[in-house]
Amino acid sequence: MSGALAIAVIECHFVLDRESRSRETVPLTQLPLSRRHPAEPAPDSPSPRPGGIAARALAGAAPAAPETPYLSGLNPEQRAAVETLEGPLLVLAGAGTGKTRVLTTRIAHILATGRAYPSQILAVTFTNKAAREMKDRIGTMVGDLVEGMPWLGTFHAIGVRILRRHHELVGLKSGFTILDTDDQIRLLKQLLTAENIDDKRWPARLLAATIDGWKNRGLSPKDVPAGEGAVFANGKGGTLYAAYQARLKALNAVDFGDLLLEGIRLFRENPDVLAEYHRKFKYLLVDEYQDTNVAQYLWLRLLAQGSKNVCCVGDDDQSIYGWRGAEVDNILRFESDFPGAAVIRLERNYRSTGHILAAASHLIAHNEGRLGKTLFSEGDDGERVTVTGAWDSGEEARAIGDEIEALQRAGHPLSQIAILVRASFQMREFEDRFVTLGLPYRVIGGPRFYERAEIRDALAYLRCVNSGSDDLAFERIVNVPKRGIGDATLKQIHDVARAARVPLQDAVRVLTESEELKPKVRSTLRGLLDMFARWREQSRVLSHTELAEIVLDESGYTEMWQKDRSAEAAGRLENLKELVRSMEPFENLGGFLEHISLVMDVDNGAGEDAVQVMTLHSAKGLEFDTVFLPGWEEGLFPHQRALDDQGKAGLEEERRLAYVGITRARASARIYFASNRRIHGLWNSTLPSRFLDELPDSHVKVEESRGGMGWGGSGYGGSSYGESRFDRAGGSFGSSSYSTPGWQRAQSQREGGFNAGAGNVGAGRGGARGAHGSTHGSTHGSPPLIEGTLVASSTGAPSTFSRGERVFHVKFGYGEITGIDGNKLTVQFDKAGEKRVLETFIEKA
DNA sequence: GAGGTGGCGACCGAG
DNA sequence: TCGCCACCTC
Numbered sequence: 001m002s003g004a005l006a007i008a009v010i011e012c013h014f015v016l017d018r019e020s021r022s023r024e025t026v027p028l029t030q031l032p033l034s035r036r037h038p039a040e041p042a043p044d045s046p047s048p049r050p051g052g053i054a055a056r057a058l059a060g061a062a063p064a065a066p067e068t069p070y071l072s073g074l075n076p077e078q079r080a081a082v083e084t085l086e087g088p089l090l091v092l093a094g095a096g097t098g099k100t101r102v103l104t105t106r107i108a109h110i111l112a113t114g115r116a117y118p119s120q121i122l123a124v125t126f127t128n129k130a131a132r133e134m135k136d137r138i139g140t141m142v143g144d145l146v147e148g149m150p151w152l153g154t155f156h157a158i159g160v161r162i163l164r165r166h167h168e169l170v171g172l173k174s175g176f177t178i179l180d181t182d183d184q185i186r187l188l189k190q191l192l193t194a195e196n197i198d199d200k201r202w203p204a205r206l207l208a209a210t211i212d213g214w215k216n217r218g219l220s221p222k223d224v225p226a227g228e229g230a231v232f233a234n235g236k237g238g239t240l241y242a243a244y245q246a247r248l249k250a251l252n253a254v255d256f257g258d259l260l261l262e263g264i265r266l267f268r269e270n271p272d273v274l275a276e277y278h279r280k281f282k283y284l285l286v287d288e289y290q291d292t293n294v295a296q297y298l299w300l301r302l303l304a305q306g307s308k309n310v311c312c313v314g315d316d317d318q319s320i321y322g323w324r325g326a327e328v329d330n331i332l333r334f335e336s337d338f339p340g341a342a343v344i345r346l347e348r349n350y351r352s353t354g355h356i357l358a359a360a361s362h363l364i365a366h367n368e369g370r371l372g373k374t375l376f377s378e379g380d381d382g383e384r385v386t387v388t389g390a391w392d393s394g395e396e397a398r399a400i401g402d403e404i405e406a407l408q409r410a411g412h413p414l415s416q417i418a419i420l421v422r423a424s425f426q427m428r429e430f431e432d433r434f435v436t437l438g439l440p441y442r443v444i445g446g447p448r449f450y451e452r453a454e455i456r457d458a459l460a461y462l463r464c465v466n467s468g469s470d471d472l473a474f475e476r477i478v479n480v481p482k483r484g485i486g487d488a489t490l491k492q493i494h495d496v497a498r499a500a501r502v503p504l505q506d507a508v509r510v511l512t513e514s515e516e517l518k519p520k521v522r523s524t525l526r527g528l529l530d531m532f533a534r535w536r537e538q539s540r541v542l543s544h545t546e547l548a549e550i551v552l553d554e555s556g557y558t559e560m561w562q563k564d565r566s567a568e569a570a571g572r573l574e575n576l577k578e579l580v581r582s583m584e585p586f587e588n589l590g591g592f593l594e595h596i597s598l599v600m601d602v603d604n605g606a607g608e609d610a611v612q613v614m615t616l617h618s619a620k621g622l623e624f625d626t627v628f629l630p631g632w633e634e635g636l637f638p639h640q641r642a643l644d645d646q647g648k649a650g651l652e653e654e655r656r657l658a659y660v661g662i663t664r665a666r667a668s669a670r671i672y673f674a675s676n677r678r679i680h681g682l683w684n685s686t687l688p689s690r691f692l693d694e695l696p697d698s699h700v701k702v703e704e705s706r707g708g709m710g711w712g713g714s715g716y717g718g719s720s721y722g723e724s725r726f727d728r729a730g731g732s733f734g735s736s737s738y739s740t741p742g743w744q745r746a747q748s749q750r751e752g753g754f755n756a757g758a759g760n761v762g763a764g765r766g767g768a769r770g771a772h773g774s775t776h777g778s779t780h781g782s783p784p785l786i787e788g789t790l791v792a793s794s795t796g797a798p799s800t801f802s803r804g805e806r807v808f809h810v811k812f813g814y815g816e817i818t819g820i821d822g823n824k825l826t827v828q829f830d831k832a833g834e835k836r837v838l839e840t841f842i843e844k845a
Numbered sequence: 846g847a848g849g850t851g852g853c854g855a856c857c858g859a860g
Numbered sequence: 861t862c863g864c865c866a867c868c869t870c
Contacts, residue, residue: 127859156860180860256860291859323858425856445859479846486846598860617858639857657858680855681861 070108070141074098081311081344082106085115085283088304088338090331091313094375095360095663096351099313100621103285104134106311107149108141116282118148122303123285124155126321128599129444130287130621131157151281155296157598159259162266162277169270170262175467177253178597182451183472184208184255191243195236202233211241215257216325218264218295221245251471260295267302278306288621289314289334293325301337310338316371317364318660320617322646322653332371349375351623353382355699356669360662362696367652384701385662385669387692392676392683393426393631397433400628400672404439404611407626414440416625418612420661422637426630427613440610445618450596454561454572455579459596461551465535466589469503481560483524492516505529531555544589548580616661627665630672632658632689635679658691671695801825806845814845 071079081091081102093099107123110116125131131153139146151158160178167174179187188204188211210232214224221242229238248254254262267274284304286292289312292300304310312334319328335341349357357377364370390396404417419430427443434441449455457480463473479485497507511517512526531554539547552558558576561569586592612624631637638654646653662669673688801807805817807827819826825842 154860159860178860259860321859324860423857482847484846488846615858636856641857678861 068109068112070105070112074101074105075348077344077346077348078102078105081346082109084311084342084344085110086309088308088334088341089311090289090334090338090341090343091311091346092331092343092371092373093313093315093346094349094373095315095318095660096349096357096623097346097375098348098350099315099346100134100137100287102346103287103311103313104137104141106285107138107283110283111142111145118145119150120280120282121149121151121285122158122281122283123149123152123287124158124300125287125621126154126291127618127620128154128157129618130154133621134287154598155299156256156259159263159299160594160598162263163254163259166266166270166273169273170266171249172254172262173252175252177251177463177470177472178259179248179253179255179472180451180597181208181256182456183253187247187251188240188244191240191247192233195233195240195243197233197236207232207237207240210237211244212257213325214241215255215261216293216295218261218298220261220265252469253472257295260299264295264299264302267299274302275306277303282307282309284310286310286312286314288318290316290319290328290331291321291324291326292330293321293327295325297327297330297337304338308338315373317367317373317656318620320620320653320657320660322649323642345373347373347375349377350379351666352377352663352669353380353667355381355384356662356665356667358699359385359669359695360659362699363662363691363694364655364659366694367655369652382667384699385671385695386701386703387632387671387673387695388703389688390672390674393429393674393678396630396672396674397429400430400630400670401433401437401439403628403670405437408439412625414609414611417628418614418619418622418624418626418664419628419630420614420616420619420664422616422631422639422657424615426636430613430630434611440608441613442608442610444612444614449575449578452572452575454575457557458548458552458576458579459593461555461557462548462589463593464505464532465539465547465551466593468505468532471497471504474504477555477557478528481556483528484521485524489517489521489525505532539589544586544592545580545583547589548583552576552580616657619664620660623664623666625666626668626670627661628670628672629658629661630674631677632671632673632692633677633686634689635684635686636677637689637691655691655694658689801842801844807842808845 071082074082075098078098078101081089082105085106091099091102093102103123107121110121111118123134125134135146135149135152138149138152146152150161153161163170163172163176164174167176185204185208188207189199192199192202192204192207214228221238224238224241226238229235229241231237232240248258267277281303284300284307286300291314300310312331314331316328316331319326319331322328330337335343352360354377357375361375388399390399400419404414407417408414419427421427421430424445431441431443433439450459457477460470460473460476463470464477467473475490478490493504493507493511496511497504500507500510502510508525508529512522512529517525535547535551535554538550542550558573561572561576564572583589583592586595634640637658638651642650642654644650662671671692673686673692675686676683677686678684801817801820803817803820806814807817807825808814815827815829817825818828827842
């Protein structure tokens with residue numbers, strides 16, 4: 001791209017939902033209401049007089065069944081949660097206790113008993129994935145009826161839906177655009193430049209995060225406490241926030257935060273509008289309530305004041321969005337926020353085996369300030385949670401790849417296998433490996449399809465066609481491919497647009513009719529406008545996919561990449577094709593653009609039998625037979641940033657994330673850690689995660705990685721420990737490649753046997769050895785930890801080092817020991833600062 | 846205005 | 861190590 005500020009946003013147009021519209025016009029008196037008082041015991045027979053919808057719902061479930069089939073499989077608590085329909089209800093549901101089932105069954109129950117139309121139920125989730133999942137599951141119970149639920153979606157999707165209907169009341173024009181994070185930052189950068197603020201010292205990214213934080217707390221510019229507004233850029237924070245909001249209005253745009261914040265404002269300033277929604281929403285349901293932030297809470301509370309039939313489902317142990325402003329307090333305060341609320345606890349776990357459940361419960365017990373739940377399961381103990389150490393991230397990926405292949409051979413469906421990573425950069429290694437193995441996989445989340453440059457460019461073209469006033473889109477593509485329109489010309493266009501208060505495209509028209517531009521530039525711009533006009537004309541007769549192909553072709557955009565000699569050009573062309581393909585299911589261009597502004601991932605390959613790769617965050621609410629949990633290392637998991645920014649609270653949130661990860665598994669949870677990982681391109685030696693120490697020994701099995709180089713492996717379920725690379729290391733690795741002091745120390749220790757020496761078992765060649773060692777070493781030493789032995793790291797044996805001692809580390813140089821924790825030393829290095837390192841990598845200086 | 850290069854920060858997580 | 865951005869030259 002040129003230096004021109006190219007800002008892209010996603011243009012959306014309101015698409016009338018014909019179905020929901022027509023439903024809403026049904027007079028209330030005709031509703032098939034067969035109301036029952038909540039106190040009344042629910043009859044086991046189906047709703048006595050099911051109306052049309054109810055009948056269809058039941059038919060969709062099981063036509064011939066005399067009983068309400070969807071209720072019969074529920075335990076008493078679940079059933080109570082489904083049938084307590086009137087008044088506020090909080091369902092405290094531990095992992096795997098059938099939370100989603102309760103939510104979906106509750107919705108089916110409301111529909112089946114004819115208490116509300118599908119369009120009168122508001123059901124909110126946090127992630128698109130969760131929304132899709134819920135929709136699918138409701139669909140299996142009530143059939144097509146779920147298609148009539150326009151108000152099932154993420155907070156943001158529903159927020160935008162409401163704003164689109166009442167845009168004029170919050171000062172927006174129809175077809176307003178939604179900025180994503182990228183757009184936001186570009187816009188803020190413009191503002192910072194205009195204000196002469198050094199964006200090195202005060203990065204736009206930081207300002208974006210600050211503003212986002214305010215929005216998460218429901219604060220508009222005027223509400224920001226003076227002291228806080230002053231934090232950014234020497235007191236300009238508040239002013240910049242206000243300026244940013246003004247700029248958004250001028251561009252007819254909102255950011256993600258506004259989708260809720262403006263909604264709150266809309267409701268507060270327009271009681272009649274709020275009243276309309278009160279009448280509309282007979283039942284409100286909220287998934288993952290523990291993750292709501294203040295803005296979401298306020299928004300929800302306003303809406304819930306109507307029917308008061310609000311059902312929130314959550315688990316304080318799974319609160320993992322503190323960084324986004326989530327207030328676990330919301331769930332703790334529910335009963336006072338919603339007077340008369342009923343609380344139902346679900347503690348019976350149906351998902352995981354005993355070992356998995358025990359391991360997860362034990363881990364989460366290390367957190368303070370929990371509501372406290374005791375999950376129990378009636379199933380088998382199953383297999384233990386395994387912990388496997390690998391030499392580096394490559395070996396980790398190989399080992400997991402091998403295990404998955406073995407599972408595949410044994411007949412396990414790949415779609416029931418998931419790899420849950422802490423950070424998305426971990427995914428690449430697995431992708432590489434799976435490509436090599438030819439193993440089908442599906443990345444969920446990750447580097448987002450719609451954030452790729454070529455996709456954003458293509459979308460910008462489509463947005464320009466769709467709307468003549470989308471300045472951000474126009475700016476993005478005016479010189480892509482290169483047309484000789486640079487900063488200077490763009491500034492001219494901007495000046496005209498600002499003076500005449502018209503969109504950029506109109507300004508261009510004015511300019512091309514004057515003599516102000518050089519002839520060449522003028523004809524280029526005129527040609528561009530002519531193209532837009534022609535495409536708009538064609539859009540009336542062509543399908544939107546055909547139009548997209550023509551636009552990409554005639555604009556020269558496809559050609560630009562065809563001519564490109566770089567390695568990734570082919571991939572980009574492929575992505576463009578994929579983009580056109582992904583438009584197919586949509587009715588028209590507007591509908592498509594609306595969709596992608598909120599759903600930044602493509603749900604391609606759904607249903608295909610493939611390994612699921614995703615972050616722990618996006619795995620919440622899902623479950624799989626086998627779950628691989630790689631990267632359990634200090635700094636990565638728990639993530640260093642979480643510890644730095646949030647301290648103990650951050651650690652506890654990380655621990656909850658670990659809990660979420662383990663509890664995704666039904667039958668098998670397999671944790672991995674690598675002793676070496678590349679961070680920012682540099683290889684770092686890492687320590688096994690402290691969470692491994694917190695797993696109960698009796699429910700965990702420690703294994704040696706079998707994915708080592710040169711070792712073929714005997715396949716899953718093979719004889720106990722195969723020969724590992726470590727066992728052969730003396731030959732090929734010991735002397736040449738790995739001759740660091742730490743390595744040699746590890747070697748000598750290995751030769752000394754597991755129980756020899758000062759008990760420094762879990763050290764050296766990192767974790768694999770440590771992990772292996774500790775199974776054997778569990779008889780000696782008794783670290784002050786729960787259930788005896790440590791799984792993977794320190795041994796509790798006295799350190800041979802002492803505080804204040806001068807030491808040397810091959811990577812960090814000289815330093816002084818400031819702390820000792822088992823075999824982990826805290827060292828203040830002269831040059832590298834304070835680090836925690838394994839004792840084995842340290843030499844006395 | 847286009848294209849090349851060197852320096853620097855990033856890799857936490859959702860919509 | 862990679863990708864972005866600022867800066868430089870033509």
